[in-house]
Structures are given as C-alpha cells and as structure tokens.
Amino acid sequence: MSEMIDANEIRRKYLRDGMLPTIFCNGCGHGNAIDYTFWAIEELGINMDDVALASGIGCSSRIPGYINADGLHTTHGRALAFATGIKAANPDMHVIVFTGDGDCTGIGGNHFIHAARRNIDMTVILLNNFIYGMTGGQLAPTAPKGSIATTAPYGNIEQPFNISELATALGAAYVARWPIFYPYQPIKSIKEGIQTPGFALIELMSPCPTAYGRRNKLGEIDQLWAWYEQNTILIEDYEKTMRYGTEEEKAAVKEKFLIGIFQKAEKPGFFEAYDRMVKKLMANDDAKWGGGGAE
C-alpha cells in the first residue's frame, strides 16, 4: 500500500462524525467496512461528489448514514434496484451499495441474482454475518448448517447460500470474499471493485457478537473474531491442499470458507453495452433517413 495519510484526515474528509459513535454493538464488524471503504476511496482519489450510495434495511444498511456522500437508504432488499436506477440516470456516478446477507440474499435475493447476471455497473459491499442482526437473530439464508437462530432454535437444517460462488456463477465481473479483520485485502478489493466495469461484489464476513456469536456460543468478541481466522482458507491454499494434501488435510479444508478473489473478468458492464447499442441504432437511423450517418 502506498503512503497512508493520517486517520484524522480520513475522518475529516469522509465521516459524518456528528453521527458517531455508530449504533453498532460492541465488537460488531460492520464499522470496519466503513473505514476500509474510506481508505479505498482515498487511494483511488475519488471525489465524494461523484459517489452515490444505496442500502436496504438492516444494521449493515445503516452504513451510508455515516458516510459523507449522497445516498439512498431504501426499503428492505431493494438496494440494488435503487442503485440500478441511480446508475441509469447518471452513469458517471460511482454507485456503491452497502447491504447485509439478509437484505441482499434473503428478501432481496432476486434483485441480487439479476443485477449480477446483467453485470450492472455497481460495487456491492455485502456484510455477511450469517444472521438477521437488526431484528434480533432470525435465521439468514447464509447461516451455516447447525447454526442456532431465534427461528432455528434446534439448529439450521437448510443448505446455506454461498454468495460469492453464486455471484461468480452468474458472471459478475468482480467477486471477492474476505473476513473483515484483514484490513488490506478488503481495501484492495473495494478499490478493484470500484475500478471494475460491471457488477462487483465484495463479501465481507463480519462478526455479529450480539445476534449470532452469543447464541452460537462462539465466545467473547476476540474469540468470535478468531473463529473467522480458524474457519477460512485462501482459495490458492485450498487448491494446493486438494491437489497435494493427504486425505485428512483435504477433509479439514473442505469444512472451511474459501476467501480471496473468486472472479476478475474484463467485460463491459450493462450500461456500456447499452450505450453502444443506442449509438449503433442511432447511426443506422441516421443512415436510413439520410442524416449524417456513417454507413
């Protein structure tokens, strides 16, 4: 990472510090996502007037409220639909969405699938904490099997969503997953996500001590954060183990969450393709009506 400026400067430029302290619980990872986004924006040298934020509903969706940029705090699950609208109205904006696992893949699942499939130009920072945090801990579609939630008091029996793999399969241009406590990788991925034309998903695994950690007996804050260290493995290390490891080593890594960059594809985003189409049709039209068309 290049020269880093003073954190006071970062706060002064990007944080609505009148809103602090945040509403997040002690030990919640969501706050880090705000800070990492600031560093990414700072390193890219983006003017906040060119940034538009969108979010749905949930603890994670409160994030735009702390950021000194225009934003839409919308209805539950609909952040991506609003974000698409912003981008359609002004394609020059950097549209950044903050959303949760419940917001984006529960109630908003279909918006997510189609925004990723259509490769709509936006950067989605999804805080996955395996739970509906804000409403007190109902089972999210991302909760690992066996998870305890208010609506799964005997343990989750459902197959969870693997959000990053889903987005990868849908052809999103950029997909990365990181636990929130490694600062540098998320910052780099947010930067890359903002720079990538098309749909960029940065899934940040964020600990929720209140509604998930405590109920699942994952220990105090520090232990809970360490859980993410113990239960994740870099994609490259996973692949190495699967190729050269012993049967036991393979069995052990299969239990873990893959982290790293899942997809990095260079292809036009939806609005670039759309723009090209419009230009082509207009040129045809000009030719047909004897205007200044090229053909």
Next chain:
Amino acid sequence: MTITIIEDWCKGCELCINRCPTSSLEKSKDLNKKGVYPPRLKEENECNFCRLCELICPDFAITVTQEAGEERVQKQKLILGGVAR
C-alpha cells in the same frame, strides 16, 4: 510515535489490545462515557507504527501518528495469517 484515542467512541471491544502485534496497548484506568476502559499506549512499548490497531478498530477511535523525523517501520508482516497473537 503517538497513539490518540477518541475515548468516547471506544466501545471496549479490546480488539486493538488483543491484536497489536507488539502488545503495546493496555486498558486505561479511566472509564469513558460508555462505561468502558479505552486503550492507551503502554508506557514501555515497542509500537512499530504498523497501524493495525487504527484499521482494526470498528469505531474509528484510534489514530496513529508519526512524529517528524521518526523512522517508519512498514507493516508488510500483517498480511494474512501474519497477525501475531
């Protein structure tokens, strides 16, 4: 080296204290508005300006500033898995 704490923003998670690779932070002796003990730099410390505490704090409560002329130690080691615990 200076570590400044915005004390009333600290919620007391102690992640900074637990994750500092040089164990340079400790709980202070005075309660803040939230009723927790914010961290402070130990009197004797080996803080190396890695700035992990600043980045890992979920609540924007820590600022690490370097004084003029101070030698800057880089933080390469902190990448994946390198966090001393």
